[in-house]
Amino acid sequence: MTTITVSVNGKxxxxxxxxxxxxxxxxxxxxxxxxxxxxxxxxxCGACVVHxxxxxxxxxxALAVSLDGANVTTVEGVSTGGDLHPMxxxxxxxHGLQCGFCTPGMIMAGIDIVNRYQAEGKTLTEDAIxxxxxxxxxxxxxxxxxxxxxxxxxAEMAGMSKAAE
Amino acid sequence: xxxxxYHKPSSVADAVSALSGAEDGKVLAGGQTLLPTxxxxxxxxxxxxxxxxxxxxxGVDDDGDALTIGxxxxxAEVAADPxxxxxxxxxxxxxxGIGDPAVRHMGTIGGSVANNDPAADYPAAVxxxxxxxxxxxxxxxxxxxxxxMFTTALEDDEIITAIRFxxxxxxxxxxxxxxxxxxAMAGVFVAESxxxxxxxxxxxxxxxxxxxxxxxxxxSGQFSESALDYTDVDAGDMLSDLHGDGAYRANxxxxxxxxxxxxxx
Numbered sequence: 380m381t382t383i384t385v386s387v388n389g390k391x392x393x394x395x396x397x398x399x400x401x402x403x404x405x406x407x408x409x410x411x412x413x414x415x416x417x418x419x420x421x422x423x424c425g426a427c428v429v430h431x432x433x434x435x436x437x438x439x440x441a442l443a444v445s446l447d448g449a450n451v452t453t454v455e456g457v458s459t460g461g462d463l464h465p466m467x468x469x470x471x472x473x474h475g476l477q478c479g480f481c482t483p484g485m486i487m488a489g490i491d492i493v494n495r496y497q498a499e500g501k502t503l504t505e506d507a508i509x510x511x512x513x514x515x516x517x518x519x520x521x522x523x524x525x526x527x528x529x530x531x532x533x534a535e536m537a538g539m540s541k542a543a544e
Numbered sequence: 545x546x547x548x549x550y551h552k553p554s555s556v557a558d559a560v561s562a563l564s565g566a567e568d569g570k571v572l573a574g575g576q577t578l579l580p581t582x583x584x585x586x587x588x589x590x591x592x593x594x595x596x597x598x599x600x601x602x603g604v605d606d607d608g609d610a611l612t613i614g615x616x617x618x619x620a621e622v623a624a625d626p627x628x629x630x631x632x633x634x635x636x637x638x639x640x641g642i643g644d645p646a647v648r649h650m651g652t653i654g655g656s657v658a659n660n661d662p663a664a665d666y667p668a669a670v671x672x673x674x675x676x677x678x679x680x681x682x683x684x685x686x687x688x689x690x691x692x693m694f695t696t697a698l699e700d701d702e703i704i705t706a707i708r709f710x711x712x713x714x715x716x717x718x719x720x721x722x723x724x725x726x727x728a729m730a731g732v733f734v735a736e737s738x739x740x741x742x743x744x745x746x747x748x749x750x751x752x753x754x755x756x757x758x759x760x761x762x763x764s765g766q767f768s769e770s771a772l773d774y775t776d777v778d779a780g781d782m783l784s785d786l787h788g789d790g791a792y793r794a795n796x797x798x799x800x801x802x803x804x805x806x807x808x809x
């Protein structure tokens with residue numbers, strides 16, 4: 380057992396965990412943050428994507444013990460107050476989900492994609508979104524509405540970052 | 545996953561002593577292969593030695609003749625690094641094509657090279673550029689490092705600290721990913737430097753990454769796609785499985801070599 384302190388969605392949490400605890404299990408079992416889904420558990424599907432220190436990682440393929448001191452954001456942590464994050468709203472508006480199982484990972488991956496492209500000043504094309512979604516599998520939608528959702532959210536997030544300047 | 549003891553040393557010396565003191569220790573550098581392997585009970589190390597907190601393990605150093613990349617530098621960091629993009633763009637592109645974005649945020653160059661998966665991308669760049677693997681004990685030339693699939697010259701208590709890539713006048717990588725796993729079914733790295741050409745092939749060989757002498761000779765004579773027309777890739781040396789037989793992979797190797805030459809210009 381090792382004691383770790385991690386900031387999860389802006390709140391510091393300290394827990395004793397066994398060294399083989401995966402981040403996904405830590406979030407779901409220890410913290411009861413069940414928005415992060417575990418689909419394949421073999422690093423393929425991306426349903427478990429969360430942000431660690433601002434970048435998307437597969438929480439089923441990271442040891443919680445290695446993240447002592449890190450900032451973790453899950454899908455529960457992206458809305459502000461009662462307002463959905465633009466990415467969440469865009470998935471709702473564009474019907475970017477059917478069963479919804481992959482959606483938490485899609486939203487976390489989508490935010491990461493838009494953040495990276497905007498930080499580098501690159502244009503996020505439809506082709507780029509499809510390529511960036513390499514590690515997120517949806518078995519319902521055929522991806523069309525997911526891609527549209529991320530395109531829409533990207534436009535709104537660009538407006539937000541301009542307004543903030 | 546079986547139980548394990550996690551260590552996070554802050555120096556290479558401490559990492560080596562944690563590793564040599566362990567019953568069955570493994571280095572954790574990014575975990576994108578090791579952790580899935582442990583989850584499937586294909587590996588059950590008694591101890592994990594995480595090298596990511598060791599100062600100097602992350603980053604790119606340019607001495608004018610070579611780029612030295614710290615072992616714990618992630619694929620995303622190499623792909624985005626301005627120096628790598630300027631000096632060895634073929635290497636940056638290779639790093640940006642490994643796995644998927646989330647995997648690239650965690651997976652590291654040292655982990656990939658130490659693991660020597662027969663379908664991994666980095667071994668082709670290390671062998672193709674004639675890089676040097678720098679460890680806690682010594683420096684190992686790429687030609688002496690890879691010893692067959694999942695096998696390297698690394699000793700049990702030896703840790704990769706960095707990889708030094710000599711600059712090349714032309715270098716590029718082309719791969720044909722398996723449509724499902726996205727691992728290379730054939731990946732070819734070509735590099736030209738001072739008139740000599742190296743060609744390294746991953747994904748296709750029955751015994752892991754290898755250099756192809758015939759293609760190297762042909763390209764040393766003339767660095768062009770057509771120079772490869774009359775080279776032979778032996779189907780008997782290729783992996784043969786449900787994803788593709790030896791003849792199919794042998795053809796892929798040649799096609800990928802031509803694409804790499806075209807990209808390298």
